[in-house]
Amino acid sequence: MAGPATVDDYLAGFDGDTRARLDQMRAAIRAAAPDAVESIAYGMPAYKLDKKPLVYFAGYAGHVGFYATPNGHEAFAEEFSAFKQGKGSVQFPHTAPLPLDLVRRVVEFRIGAIRG
Template identity: 35%
Template sequence: MYNDAVTAYISGFEPTIRERLNALRTVFHEELPQTEESIRYRMPAFTVGEKGYLYFAAYKQHIGFYPVYGLVKLAPEIEQYKAKKAKDTLHFMHDQPLPLALVRQIIRYKSK
């Protein structure tokens, strides 16, 4: 189910960033049709599994994707996106394509 607060968050960005955020949002709903959206910690949050959340947030240079701890099986794939100074965070740089297939894998893994 779509949430008006998440829609408002996304609409606050320039069109190219908005498109990227909407692509991530769509992947969540395709992979987890029952996901619930909300704003938590001032960023879009999506329920995964019984008690978990995944988040994303847009910044000037990148989109942050959180938290990504416990993804040992996906370690080689996520390595190039790991944030340098932030633990359990991926950075998807705006000048690079979004790794939507990887995001799908993360959502599936975290929802188990």
């Protein structure tokens, strides 16, 4: 079975608070990177800038996953340390407000890394 073809399709698979949190992530990323191209990669919403990966996010039962590529995670390691992390990911639990300012700053950092 094929996965979602668009971010709208992906988001349609969620409802309630999880959907609202995913919508907030999408809005924060798009506001920080209005030139980024939105797509689906690795089965999740993905953003590219100048054809280079910017950030990704995904919804899960207990958290929103955020993927800022290796240099994004390295640059924000101290702030991400407050959250559970996986290889190349940080998990924002549904039990706490999304750190949208942190997401914005990470996106802006990644833009700077891409455009130098």
